[in-house]
Amino acid sequence: MALWMQISQLLPKLPNQTLNELYPDTFPIDVRHYLANWIEDQRWEDFNVDSVEQVPLAQQLLEQMLERLYDVVSHNSNVVERVKLQHISRKLSLFQSQPMHLVRMVRDILRKERLLLSQAVSQSPFSQESAPDSVNGSMQPASNRDLDALVLKVLEIQTCRQEIHRLQEELNWEKQDSEPMQGQTEMETKLPDQVTKQNRITQLEHNYQACAKVNASNKSLLCFNPYQPFFLMLSCWSTSFVKLVDKLCRGAVWLVQVLGILLKLRIGWIPVNISRFLRTIFKNHENVGELINSTAILEHNPSSKSTCATFRNMSIKKIKRADRKGSESVTEEKFALLFTAEIMITGCESACNVQMITLPVVVIVHGSQENNAMATVIWDCAFSEPNRIPFVVPERVPWSQMCEALNSKFMSEVQTNRGLDRYNLHCLAQKIFDKDVSGDLSNTPVSWAQFNKEVLPGRNFTFWQWFEGVIDLTKKCLKAYWSEGLIFGFIGKQHLHVILQNRPSGTFLLRFSDSEIGGITIAYVGPSENGGRKIQNIQPFTKKDLDSAGLGDRIRDINCISHVYPEMPKDDVFKKFYTDSRTNKTSLIKNLRFILVWKKIIIVELTVLIGWRLNHPENCCHTANKPDHS
Structure with a gap:
């Protein structure tokens, strides 16, 4: 919100035409005012407005903006402001079809604000005098000490201004009390003349000291008026630095947690029984089918920060079926695809071999078998136990589980x-x-035969x-x-x-x-x-x-x-x-x-x-x- 605090002090000095160009009707200044903190926290500059992949992120920002604007409306007790903000919310809803236009508009407005602020700072006496120094190079240690002294002086001036305000109030109070004192002089004639004069002298001394402090403070403030823009910029930098430190601390904590998870991934990632099953399959090379186009290259997706492999036109060339028992049909025979990947990690000498087995697959030769094959897959996926040996599944399940699956x-x-x-x-x-x-x-138990083997009466x-x-x-x-x-x-x-x-x-x-x-x-x-x-x-x-x-x-x-x-x-x-x-x-x-x-x-x-x-x-x-x- 530091940027809005600075630009709001500059707005009264800008012409109306500049204000109208800076805040158009589609994004009024009211939205900039009420949502200043949230707007400045977003990373508008990271958007590529021509990228279609970032449209969902822009849509999400638009929805967050509307939600926060609705919160402002609900907490606003001013009826006129509430109606005006509701009208603005309806206008912003028009960006639902093209959220990237809103991102471009907000980004351009923030750029114009920074440009106007930099122009205002460059026109101040301090910026003109310090410009050559910034061109020559970085500031020297002596300049840093001067800057620290300047900050301390600013704090001292703020304390003096508060004291001046307090003394001014006391002075006004004394002046108000001195007026009725003039009407009471006749009543005070009974008091000793020496006591009355002494009190008067004390009052005058007090007033004189107060006026002297006020004048001294005003002179000190006048000396630092040319450096006011620099103080605002310094305050902005301090606020940004505090936010950056906070984000870095949160990022460091998150990084430590992620590293801890990554270090533990190799332990307990795949259950022991399934791991043994996979090693047995890979060792014995138990292959019951031949696939065409079964290899692919891992491709990195920068937008999603993930890697994936696409198997195009993969098909089964031949399949070796097992001996069926009793009335078991071909649609009850389950297979699986074993995926293996070799990943090279930067900094590691040896490759990392990764294996993963798929959910059950039923191989059919005609579309008429699809219904019964789907029943086999559904029964396995819905009623199999966690960490089971593929593809062991109970023959009977409770009716409550069947109801949930159906x-x-x-x-x-x-x-x-x-x-x-x-x-x-x-x-x-x-x-x-x-x-x-x-x-x-x-x-009540339901058997596989009742589900898809025995015909209904x-x-x-x-x-x-x-x-x-x-x-x-x-x-x-x-x-x-x-x-x-x-x-x-x-x-x-x-x-x-x-x-x-x-x-x-x-x-x-x-x-x-x-x-x-x-x-x-x-x-x-x-x-x-x-x-x-x-x-x-x-x-x-x-x-x-x-x-x-x-x-x-x-x-x-x-x-x-x-x-x-x-x-x-x-x-x-x-x-x-x-x-x-x-x-x-x-x-x-x-x-x-x-x-x-x-x-x-x-x-x-x-x-x-x-x-x-x-x-x-x-x-x-x-x-x-x-x-x-x-």
Whole structure:
């Protein structure tokens, strides 16, 4: 803040045009005043305004500036200043798209301030007299002693000025007391004349001494007025030196800590069992595959201060598989890549050999194997113990760990903040354990076979294949619906019956299909044949169906459903997902044609009624959307 203290004393002497050029409307002087300390602490000169790599750093500085300005606004009791600072904050927010412009502007303003300050100092009498000395060379020891004496004299002058101020106050007080004393002379005639005169003489002597001290102090101050700019510069240097010493001390402490960590890195960096495993592999040269383009050169990145190696076009030429046991498939066989590096450190005679093993890798030959291979990798990464021997993993895990892994995978793949709730996890437990479960299942074991080896009862797919299909459908077609809570998700039919049995006709909810991989269905309350109500499920929509017509348009065209569970009108909830009605008719035609080819049983009925239903979509509910009885 030392620079701002000096420039603020210079601002009243500058013309208005110079001030307007120095502080434009996009960066008012108010920001320079309130954030002076923070602005001068930043390293603006280190920025390369033409470098794209430094844009994130500039963005971070802009956000810090806005946060500090908001703090100033919140602590300012002046309403006028608060409103003005809020307006300035909105102006500074415009730099979000181009933060480098703000960095360039602040850097130029600080340069102009230093230039103006140097010009002012050079025009003072002291700077003109000392200029030749600075050109001739460094200052001599005698000059240093003179400088020390000058600093001591400045401190003495400051003490004298404080004393002068105090004496001046006493003098004013004495003058004020002397006026009423003149009116009291008649009352004091009773006192001895000698005592009165003595008091008067004492008072006059005191006043004379005070005036003499004031005059002497004023003369001393006048002698040092020409050197005032030098004192300000000396104060600025002292402040900067104190800050530099503080930073050096912190840097020294940090350096000692880093060196201590580096010295200990070789001890306990890799667990003993894994280290032995790596040494065994490297010693025996156990190589089960041949890679192409498997070597690369370490490249240094100055901006991130790190080194990296990029393996371009690396591929597997051949692989040697182990003998499989029992029903073990190729997607359950795990491999690993062993990276070795030889690093030469300056000052060391021998090279440093570094080895690191990767997470498990599954080698497949066809895209259809990707789903099962991913299940193998997820099971290993989610449930392996720390510091294990690669790649030992438990055969069974508690249901609580499985829930955490499924929820994490779902949220990361869909890229949503809404995870699976307790009803969804309860439905998944019923699915994987194949029974109606209740109570606390946290410690109930789940085996690898239940996860992705045994098919679900009555289905031709495993639990993981079914769950991954739901993730893929939600990620590609239903992300917005899921994030806004419009999809109930995983729910068993018993739970579905409990929450919908007392709801009026037309109430519906969206749930993931139990019978089809990657499908979503609509469960709704509709009229039964005997005049009552029953819960029905519309045939699931897959990704192919939703690509031809979105879920919002399909919900709009089904008139037998009116309210989303519990009681929200569907048009209010799904209105923003509706598209043009003409586009919807085209999608309906495609959907009906698809059913005509696939469902030959209803081909005659749809052929007769297709033209009439396009003009009356409200009657298409039970024909175009066949109930899902599975």
